[in-house]
Amino acid sequence: MKKTILSVSNIKVNFFTNKQFYFPWQKREIIKAVDNVSFNLKEGETLGIVGETGCGKTSLARAIIKMIPITSGSILWNDENILSFNKSKMQKIRKEIQMIFQDPLASLNPRMNIGEIIAEPLRTHYPKITNNKIKNEVKEMMVKVGLLPNLINRYPHEFSGGQCQRIGIARALILKPKLIICDEPVSALDVSIQAQVINLLKSLQKDLKLSLIFITHDLSIAKHISDNILVLYFGKTVEIASSKELFENPQHAYTKKLIASVPIPEPTLK
Amino acid sequence: MKLLEINNLKIFFDTPEGTVKAINDVNLNLLNNESLAIVGESGSGKTQLVFSILGLLAKNATATGSIKYESQEILNLPEEKINNIRMNKISIIFQDPMTSLNPYMRIRNQMNEVIIHHKGLNKKDATKQSISMLDAVKIPDAKNKINMFPHEFSGGMRQRVMIAMSLLCNPNIIIADEPTTSLDVTVQAQIMELFKDIQKEFRTSFILITHNMGIVADTCLKTLVLYGGKVMEYGLTTDVFLNPSHPYTIGLLETMPRIDREYEILKTIPGNPPNMMKLPNGCPFSSRCSYKVNDCLEIQPPIKTINNQNHQRACHVSLAELHL
Numbered sequence: 001m002k003k004t005i006l007s008v009s010n011i012k013v014n015f016f017t018n019k020q021f022y023f024p025w026q027k028r029e030i031i032k033a034v035d036n037v038s039f040n041l042k043e044g045e046t047l048g049i050v051g052e053t054g055c056g057k058t059s060l061a062r063a064i065i066k067m068i069p070i071t072s073g074s075i076l077w078n079d080e081n082i083l084s085f086n087k088s089k090m091q092k093i094r095k096e097i098q099m100i101f102q103d104p105l106a107s108l109n110p111r112m113n114i115g116e117i118i119a120e121p122l123r124t125h126y127p128k129i130t131n132n133k134i135k136n137e138v139k140e141m142m143v144k145v146g147l148l149p150n151l152i153n154r155y156p157h158e159f160s161g162g163q164c165q166r167i168g169i170a171r172a173l174i175l176k177p178k179l180i181i182c183d184e185p186v187s188a189l190d191v192s193i194q195a196q197v198i199n200l201l202k203s204l205q206k207d208l209k210l211s212l213i214f215i216t217h218d219l220s221i222a223k224h225i226s227d228n229i230l231v232l233y234f235g236k237t238v239e240i241a242s243s244k245e246l247f248e249n250p251q252h253a254y255t256k257k258l259i260a261s262v263p264i265p266e267p268t269l270k
Numbered sequence: 271m272k273l274l275e276i277n278n279l280k281i282f283f284d285t286p287e288g289t290v291k292a293i294n295d296v297n298l299n300l301l302n303n304e305s306l307a308i309v310g311e312s313g314s315g316k317t318q319l320v321f322s323i324l325g326l327l328a329k330n331a332t333a334t335g336s337i338k339y340e341s342q343e344i345l346n347l348p349e350e351k352i353n354n355i356r357m358n359k360i361s362i363i364f365q366d367p368m369t370s371l372n373p374y375m376r377i378r379n380q381m382n383e384v385i386i387h388h389k390g391l392n393k394k395d396a397t398k399q400s401i402s403m404l405d406a407v408k409i410p411d412a413k414n415k416i417n418m419f420p421h422e423f424s425g426g427m428r429q430r431v432m433i434a435m436s437l438l439c440n441p442n443i444i445i446a447d448e449p450t451t452s453l454d455v456t457v458q459a460q461i462m463e464l465f466k467d468i469q470k471e472f473r474t475s476f477i478l479i480t481h482n483m484g485i486v487a488d489t490c491l492k493t494l495v496l497y498g499g500k501v502m503e504y505g506l507t508t509d510v511f512l513n514p515s516h517p518y519t520i521g522l523l524e525t526m527p528r529i530d531r532e533y534e535i536l537k538t539i540p541g542n543p544p545n546m547m548k549l550p551n552g553c554p555f556s557s558r559c560s561y562k563v564n565d566c567l568e569i570q571p572p573i574k575t576i577n578n579q580n581h582q583r584a585c586h587v588s589l590a591e592l593h594l
Contacts, residue, residue, distance in 0.1 A: 053425075191483075192522065193543075196539075198536055199535055219529055258455065260459075262529045263462070264528060265528065266511065
């Protein structure tokens with residue numbers, strides 16, 4: 001039986017409307033970005049999170065690693081509640097949970113070469129490591145994600161979108177994390193490149209026994225990559241089921257509608 | 271009757287780094303009440319192709335060849351003349367509904383502007399027409415909504431406004447440049463449904479630009495596959511999808527995971543899209559093609575018709591070898 005590594009229960013994330021300055025008697029409107037979401041993630045499995053724009057997919061992902069404040073709920077990482085952690089303890093957890101962002105180019109610092117970008121997590125978390133060792137590890141990682149190691153001194157603008165996303169993946173993997181949160185990693189890529197990146201993620205997951213949280217709005221990709229799928233709608237869980245079950249036998253009307261709206265590339269003979 | 275005829279169209283851009291060959295020798299015909307999909311990745315020249323039809327190219331572009339609308343040459347027309355064609359005969363819906371409406375103007379004024387300019391109606395009649403057009407694209411409570419500003423609408427609604435606007439002067443051709451890429455799947459399905467209704471109701475010709483093969487299969491009669499500014503394959507959508515005759519089309523259809531199928535590993539097209547400044551002498555797809563023969567690298571494959579339904583392909587590899 002696989003171990004449950006992440007268990008999120010009844011998590012809530014509230015935002016207040018944009019008022020920076022407000023009088024005490026003014027009421028601030030609450031936006032419930034994530035509302036009572038719970039799920040469990042097992043070792044080596046993939047959880048797909050699907051939903052429309054603005055349904056709280058990204059907020060949920062960011063809440064898991066405490067990038068944004070959480071209103072209530074609990075997040076258990078290896079049976080420890082990370083919400084009670086202070087900054088230095090949280091930093092240790094971040095070694096084990098890494099993130100890949102949506103926009104491949106915008107998430108890389110344009111003034112650093114890719115060797116520095118990929119090495120940055122190592123330097124942050126292991127400040128005593130020698131330069132030589134860092135270089136070797138970076139090169140090893142670049143080969144793993146399908147980049148030529150002699151490109152190590154180039155800058156992000158010299159790469160294509162697909163390559164930039166590979167750099168992002170290398171940066172997330174260099175600390176040998178146990179969980180990677182992928183926030184729409186392929187939606188900014190060309191269709192012919194998407195499949196390359198998805199295959200890469202899948203094979204890395206197999207080799208390194210990673211768990212993935214895969215956020216996407218493309219249901220066909222979610223179906224392909226996930227073991228379990230969580231459907232969000234306005235911050236609320238609509239349905240959570242295994243990938244197979246969800247597509248074969250969707251329970252909720254919204255899930256049905258979502259699946260029905262995906263166009264199938266097969267011209268119906270008129 | 272041929273509504274739109276494009277012959278030997280070439281579009282080059284002069285940039286400080288060199289010449290970008292966006293479109294190389296594209297031929298295209300569009301008949302009355304026909305829907306055509308132009309499929310290709312970003313940078314394949316889809317958008318520049320339709321921009322040249324409406325004279326929307328950037329200043330550093332040179333376009334040669336000919337584009338004829340109802341046998342009248344419209345390529346490189348001066349601004350005053352092309353203005354009579356824009357919206358009136360050929361209208362366009364842009365990719366991003368968030369930025370293609372003027373945020374300072376109410377919807378009413380933006381729509382009236384089109385009618386007043388092209389039809390010379392007064393404000394009152396123009397408003398009436400605008401409202402009826404908003405009704406046609408199924409915007410509820412159009413009478414009040416028309417006084418709103420663009421930011422008060424959602425993405426899907428804004429795209430509906432853009433569609434209504436493009437229909438105002440009863441154009442013969444509507445060009446939709448990736449109309450749904452920035453929208454959610456559920457909204458996308460609604461918008462495509464609307465397109466189909468409009469096609470039936472207004473009997474216009476459609477050019478739909480997209481990279482989503484799923485939408486194409488559902489809406490368009492014919493499909494043109496563009497890569498590196500060249501036509502790879504053209505034909506009836508049923509032919510192109512069910513009997514793809516070009517390695518790139520086959521690759522495109524295979525790399526996109528389908529919701530109704532299961533996969534172990536996704537098939538991929540290796541490599542990256544071409545650099546438009548350094549296109550190879552031969553087929554632009556040759557460097558990524560798994561079927562390539564020696565000719566592919568040096569000689570540009572000619573476009574050949576392969577069946578009586580005008581299914582065309584540009585590839586050196588024979589059909590029999592492709593389907594082995």
